[in-house]
Amino acid sequence: MVAAAVKWVGGVDGFLGLIDQRQLPGEFVKLQCRDIEQLYEAIKTLTVRGAPAIGVAGAYGLVLAVQKLDTQCSIRDALECLKKAADYLGSSRPTGANLFRAMDRIKSKAEDFVASKAKANLQELQELVLNEANAIYQEDVDMCRQIGENGEKFIKDGVGILTHCNAGALATAGQGTALSIMFEAHKKGKRFKVYVDETRPLLQGARLTAWELKQAGINVVVICDNMAGWLMKQGKINSVITGADRIAANGDAANKIGTYSLSILAREHGISFYLAAPSSTFDLSIKSGDQIPIEQRPSDEVRFLGKEKITPDGVEIYNPAFDITPAENITAIISEKGTIQQPTEEKIRRMLGQKLWQEKTGKI
Ligand code: MRU
Numbered sequence: 001m002v003a004a005a006v007k008w009v010g011g012v013d014g015f016l017g018l019i020d021q022r023q024l025p026g027e028f029v030k031l032q033c034r035d036i037e038q039l040y041e042a043i044k045t046l047t048v049r050g051a052p053a054i055g056v057a058g059a060y061g062l063v064l065a066v067q068k069l070d071t072q073c074s075i076r077d078a079l080e081c082l083k084k085a086a087d088y089l090g091s092s093r094p095t096g097a098n099l100f101r102a103m104d105r106i107k108s109k110a111e112d113f114v115a116s117k118a119k120a121n122l123q124e125l126q127e128l129v130l131n132e133a134n135a136i137y138q139e140d141v142d143m144c145r146q147i148g149e150n151g152e153k154f155i156k157d158g159v160g161i162l163t164h165c166n167a168g169a170l171a172t173a174g175q176g177t178a179l180s181i182m183f184e185a186h187k188k189g190k191r192f193k194v195y196v197d198e199t200r201p202l203l204q205g206a207r208l209t210a211w212e213l214k215q216a217g218i219n220v221v222v223i224c225d226n227m228a229g230w231l232m233k234q235g236k237i238n239s240v241i242t243g244a245d246r247i248a249a250n251g252d253a254a255n256k257i258g259t260y261s262l263s264i265l266a267r268e269h270g271i272s273f274y275l276a277a278p279s280s281t282f283d284l285s286i287k288s289g290d291q292i293p294i295e296q297r298p299s300d301e302v303r304f305l306g307k308e309k310i311t312p313d314g315v316e317i318y319n320p321a322f323d324i325t326p327a328e329n330i331t332a333i334i335s336e337k338g339t340i341q342q343p344t345e346e347k348i349r350r351m352l353g354q355k356l357w358q359e360k361t362g363k364i
Contacts, residue, residue: 025211043092050171051245055098059133094293097246097283143278144174146336151181159238164197165256166208167243177276193219201301232269244277251327251343252289263329272331289324
């Protein structure tokens, strides 16, 4: 597995270590994130990216938000500061569920703590926030491994798999979601080939997924996004496996733009379409994919390929970062809690049980 995409270093006064994913695969640069403004920028610019990694980064962002407060700061003011930081970081990228889930969980813990302890001090609150962020980090690591173990059975010896964007170690705190399944199958000695969509406009597939799979010794072939259908027609692809950024209660799922088209192509060719995601990516407060906000990204991401401008001046650009794959196009969702074939709201609720934080607290 590649080095950790997000890792807290030190105690309450520590910093958040990130890999600068904009520079991969050319350069491997580590960054030290020391305040929430720097973290906001890192999330916005995709320095740190992938819904689970953004969630973990947001959790540690709340540690950054309270770590430098004056020792004289009252516990209530510290709580206000934490809430403001959560609003601010939450405005960075709207589509992925994990960021909101992680920060809401910490806010709720902090509120309960302040309400229950009349004489709580700032240091105790800071430690509580760090402990909860560490728990979110560790859960993500564990969920990733378990997704891999649950999903590896869907990879048979000798098959071709298509993936889109990057749902690997770089997108999580652990070994990824979609790629975790491939890593576990590879560990078991299965031989298979992974076709990786380059994933315009920012090329997460060509740059990041190919980099991760190659390091793991997995047979990887990069293709342009518009080649997928033809490969399917030729019988080179047996299944599609991608990650997800937010899954609505009915199983509709947001993922990187282009995933929806792949789901239609897969259906047309009778190919299984798997989606791998931890339970922190499910959002049961949202009934269907129509309600998932789709992030619009800057035009220059499409207008330029690297440093080169590829469109005529004055041409309008449209750049939605995600699309929604309807539940009926999904063969199965693979999570750390199990696998749901042909997802429906009932099956999703049954799989997640009452353990969902949202449902336990009644907060959304
Ligand atoms: O814009 P990005 O690079 O953050 O988009 C990432 C994806 O779409 C991933 O597939 C998704 O976050 C799942 S990652 C485990």
